[in-house]
Amino acid sequence: MARPTRVTPEDIERAAVDLVRVGGLPALTARGVADALGVSTQPVYSSWGSMDALRARVDQRVTEFIQQYLAQPEPGTPPLLSLGLRTVRLATEEPHLFDLAAAWMRHQLTGPPPPPIIAALRADPRLAAVSVERLTQVNTLMWIFTQGLAAMVRDGSSVWTLDAARLHLTTAGEAIIAHVASLPDP
Helix, strand or coil: CCCCCCCCHHHHHHHHHHHHHHHCHHHCCHHHHHHHHCCCCHHHHHHHCCHHHHHHHHHHHHHHHHHHHHHCCCCCCCHHHHHHHHHHHHHHHCHHHHHHHHHHHHCCCCCCCCHHHHHHHHCCHHHCCCCHHHHHHHHHHHHHHHHHHHHHHHCCCCCCCHHHHHHHHHHHHHHHHHHHHHCCCC
16 A cells, blocks of 8 residues: 555544544554554654544544434434434444443433433423423433443344334333423422
8 A cells, every 4th residue: 555645634633533433442542543544653643742632632523423413303203302313323323432422421411411402302392391400310311211222223133123212212201201290390
């Protein structure tokens, strides 16, 4: 393979993001990036200064990708169900990014959901006026259910299809929302 005459920081960034998408965070090494580009590790360090700087940028890019991916609406689907289905799709289409998103979200469950999730929750009329504490309960319960469902769909079993996921997410969502909406606000 012919070596490129010039590797830009953007080339390195793209290669690093691709490595994470294919192999997860453990794949992000200077040697891995250099091999993907057909160069030595020198351009990686001279362009980014350190692997920590490159990792920070990759983390930012991956987070942006995941947020954009999850925000894409499923046609004809209410916002909360759409978010659940996009999560299941992420698990099957981008398994390493799903793992990163799941790890990040586990650390966020103790606080209020991010604004896009609050908006998806409030789109349901039963949740439009409930407290943020109640929205946090719905989000936590739905997240736990969706993560388990995504793991089962992800394994490729013919029993756990996206259509089955839609049905199960709808059933769980209805039960959780009805329960939480019936509780008095704290």
